[in-house]
Amino acid sequence: MANVAAGEVSVRRMLPVISASTIGTAIEWYDFFLYNFFAATIFAPLFFPNLDPITGILASFTTYYIGFIARPIGGAFFGWFGDRVGRKSTLITTLFLMGAATVLIGLVPTYASIGIFAPLFMAILRFLQGAGVGGEWGGSVLLSLEYGDNRRRGFWASWPQTGVPVGLALAALALLACKAIFPGDAFLQIGWRIPFFLSALLILVGFFIRTRILETPEFTRLKQEQRIAKAPLGEVFRHHWKEIVLSALLRSGEQAPFYLFTTFVLSYGVTTLKLSVNTLYTGIIIAAFLSFFTMPAASYLSDIVGRKRWFIIASLAMAVYAFPFFLLMQSKVDILVILALVIAISICHASLYGPEAAFISEHFGARLRYSGASLGYQLASLTAGGPAPIIATLLLATYHSSVPLSLYILLMAIISALAAWGLREYANREAQGDIDVVETTVPAPATDAS
Template sequence: MAATQPGAVPLSAEDYRRQLRRAVIASTIGTTIEWYDFFLYSIVTGLVFAKLYFPESDPIVGTLQAFLIYAVGFLARPVGAAIFGHYGDRIGRKATLIVTLLLMGLATFAVAFVPTYATIGIWGAVILTVLRFIQGVGVGGEWGGSVLMSMEWARTNSHRGFVASWPQFGVPAGLFIANLAVLALSQMSGNAFLTWGWRVPFFLSIVLVAIGLYIRLNILETPIFAKLLSEQKIEKAPMLEVLRRQPKDIFLSAFARMAEQAPFYIFTAFVFTYGVRTLGATRDMLLTAVLAASVLEFFTIPFFGHISDLIGRRRMYMIGAAAAGIFGFVYFAMVDTKDPVWIFVAIVLSLVPHSMMYGPQAALIAESFTGRLRYSGASLGYQLASVIAGGPAPLIATALFAYYHSGYAIAGYILVCALFSLVASWRMGDYTNKDISREYDEGRAMDDHGHARPAH
């Protein structure tokens, strides 16, 4: 397929490769910044917000209240997916990604200035909730565009899983930077971290946003969207159209993510509350362990994305879902020993099943939708999981432990999520190594799962 921009001369092979590299770098760095913002909030929620914004509540109740604000960001994600999915399929991937970056970054920057309960009472929590919602809207529109910016520049069909896994790399990279920032500032003496130190990483996010904006302004639109534009195949209401044409793919995408997303937020957000209060672990040890786990994902996410190109996207994903369901019990058996070494090892290994799914996940979901509806469909399917999995996970984990006083109850919840994902991913179509540059509904045959089959 010749790569062109509207009204432009086709790109040479060298220019094409250069644009692919730029697209991958821009998507990866952009998602790293956005996930830094999002995870920073996750970490500080468990360590700081309950004390500063709900000081008069019982510790458990205060934690639940703080995680409720945390969950608002997840409820906002499908809203962002609907808004930016529409514009991503209407005006292009690049322009939409610039807006999501600014929205997310400015909301995070503003968190640094929110007064505490001691200053303005409950209004501090209200302001946090509004900013968290805006953060969630930005993230809701970010993922789909980042994945498509990389995947739709892939020159051949045989390595789309690997190329699309690089925006996913932004998750462990953002997690690493956020944990590193909090770990460094938590070394402050006395109550300095609790008083003002926690605000510094939020303040610094504006610098990262400026870097990401510069990078994204210097990439071209993807060849697939440029082709849709030149052939006048842009839908007037792509979100409504994808809901009409591919509702099954949207819901299967959401449920397929349950085994990936729910355990992830238990292992990276709830772990701070559980580790400090129940296991007696130090905050610094937990932060260091999550840092190590995120570094491991630097390698495992692209590795499993590559493996999905070899053995098939759906097969790789189902292996990961099964591993996640089993590992929950292994995880709590290890951490409940209260031995710092076992706790550290469990946390480091906790993200391996996540990588097994998250590596191939971008291509698995994005490939399920036809090109002119891809931003809308992939974004909505991906972000709906935030409502049923990611957002409620720390809340459900906290409630289960409060009732059963056992981590194995949480492991049972992870197993249920894994079963949902296994069934959903089994029902999804597998487009590994198939052509996704043509529209799926242009009179071609359907596969055995009821999906339009792309041409080889």
């Protein structure tokens, strides 16, 4: 990142970049979280009506998991695209893929209308959603990272991460609004489809913003020097396999708990604890709002104290909170339930999720950064985030206790701390340099850098 190493970039210069990466990311996560929420609450009776409630939820979570299987595939494909063609054009492509899949989900007939084809179509569209998200993250983070300066790399790279709580809050608000407008059976018949259709408008907003930014300075420099990698996937696996594996493990302590706090908790809270779904969504919305501020704050602190030290401390905090979280939930007192979700999401999760964008990305040189960072980040969705609600549902059905759930979070947090210890420290330093391999470097494909 030599172009900005010598000094700090201005907020004025970064504002349009942050806006383009964060707003686009928020739209894509709105799409992704809509499916998560409905999978945890109403998709079982609509698409798996012949199954008992627990099996129906598991089947619904399985189609939900398909999106997580697709994320590393999308990360690999669009990572290759982003390292060969550019960050900007890749981000526009993923935005449209995600939006189209989401709108089509709103059009899928239920099991009562077309039988087994209903969950089959949902699975296909969920896969496309996952592929879009898989390619989105790397580009949005690199957009901020490669425009920013070294001293505040964690802070700048954290802004696309805030797209997650924004998308989470928008999805929850859209769901609650449609439940209010379409009460009772009307929501199951037509109301649940409306939030998916709204995605079309959001995609147009994201497209308008993203077409008005320039390609990142680092990728532009690589093009000018004709140092674009010919086979970025092969090269990144050959030279950075250890960083990819550690990056995936690093995310265990935020990925698995996050999908317990935002997806599993809906079925657990309503079915097991008999809590009001409005209370749960209120807690999630408040936590998401606060996360918009706590993520950049945690990332700013990681620039000061170091990424490794911060991540290990935050992982241990997540481990400690694993048991109090379920105790607060089991109190069944609305304010304590909301407090449980706020602490879990806006403090414990945000402290990990904000800084990890820079922590992962700075381990890869610019030539391979989109591929390497995307693979490391998205593999965790396959190993930790995706299976978390399924594992939690099985643990609860087997042991009828929250203790195994707390132990599961504890284990994931310890894995994160160990992975952080194994990675290098790049805070306030030049990021990982490129490994120059002459035979794999070719002129960039023709593309518009504007």
